[in-house]
Amino acid sequence: MTTDLLTYSLTVFTGFFAIMNPIANTPIFLGLVGDKDQLTKKRIAKKSTLTAFLIVVSFIFLGKFIFELFGITIPAFKITGGILIFYVGFEMLMSKKSNIHNQDDHNTTDDSIAISPLAIPLLAGPGTIVTAMNNVTGGSYIHIAIVVAIFALMIFLTYLAFTFSDKIVKKIGNNLILVIGKIMGLILAIMGTGMVIEGIKIAFGLS
Numbered sequence: 265m266t267t268d269l270l271t272y273s274l275t276v277f278t279g280f281f282a283i284m285n286p287i288a289n290t291p292i293f294l295g296l297v298g299d300k301d302q303l304t305k306k307r308i309a310k311k312s313t314l315t316a317f318l319i320v321v322s323f324i325f326l327g328k329f330i331f332e333l334f335g336i337t338i339p340a341f342k343i344t345g346g347i348l349i350f351y352v353g354f355e356m357l358m359s360k361k362s363n364i365h366n367q368d369d370h371n372t373t374d375d376s377i378a379i380s381p382l383a384i385p386l387l388a389g390p391g392t393i394v395t396a397m398n399n400v401t402g403g404s405y406i407h408i409a410i411v412v413a414i415f416a417l418m419i420f421l422t423y424l425a426f427t428f429s430d431k432i433v434k435k436i437g438n439n440l441i442l443v444i445g446k447i448m449g450l451i452l453a454i455m456g457t458g459m460v461i462e463g464i465k466i467a468f469g470l471s
Contacts, residue, residue: 269406269410272407272410273410273414275399276410276411277417277418278455279395279399279455280392280395280396280414280415282353282449282452283349283391283392283395284387284392284418284422285444286418286421286424286425287441288441289386289387289425289426290425290426290429290432290433290441291429291438291441293309293429294429294430294433296377296381296382297377304374305426305429306427307374308382308426309426310423311374311378311379311383312378312379312382312383312386312387312426313383313387313419313420313422313423314419315378315379315383315384316383316384316387316388317415317416319384319388319393320388320392320393320396320415321412323393323397324396324397324408324411324415325408327397327401338401338402338463339463339466339467341398341401341463342398342401342460342462342466343459343460343464343467345394345397345398346455346456346458346459346460346461346462346463347456347460348390348391348394348456349391349394349453349456349459350453350456350457350460351456352449352452353448353449353450353453353454354453355449356445356446356448356452357446357449359442359446387422391452396411396415398459399411
């Protein structure tokens, strides 16, 4: 039981890390708030990560209600979600800025930047929501607690990455950040394919 939960936790962490990727998102954050002072950057980082956390956690707990309300089946969700995750991963592999994850809207006010495009869709985009809901679909309360805890950890890591964005980009360099992004893209593409296969198996009752 403990080993299963440990494996599950590692899978959840890998999924969230790949889709959110605090390191690869750091240059994006820096590009949006690069001309602001450190205190303002920290405030924007705090608001964006907290907003993203509340959005995704809401979907985690209301997922079952949403499924019943719109008549969404688990196989359909896994197949559609898998295709979406694969698409995001493929664009990362091709060094493209995903239309799902990125927007060209560079609002000037701090609150606007924190909410969009940072919180939505960069951190709490469809890919993150799908990953979170997929991990709790059919799971117990323990699994839900694990997903929430790991997502909270990812949000905290993202907050740290945003807060120290200047130092991270300077220390690691854009080339290594690009390589990390491609690796995460490959992982996402594989996970997306796995979700599609799992959805097909459930739909057709395959073992």
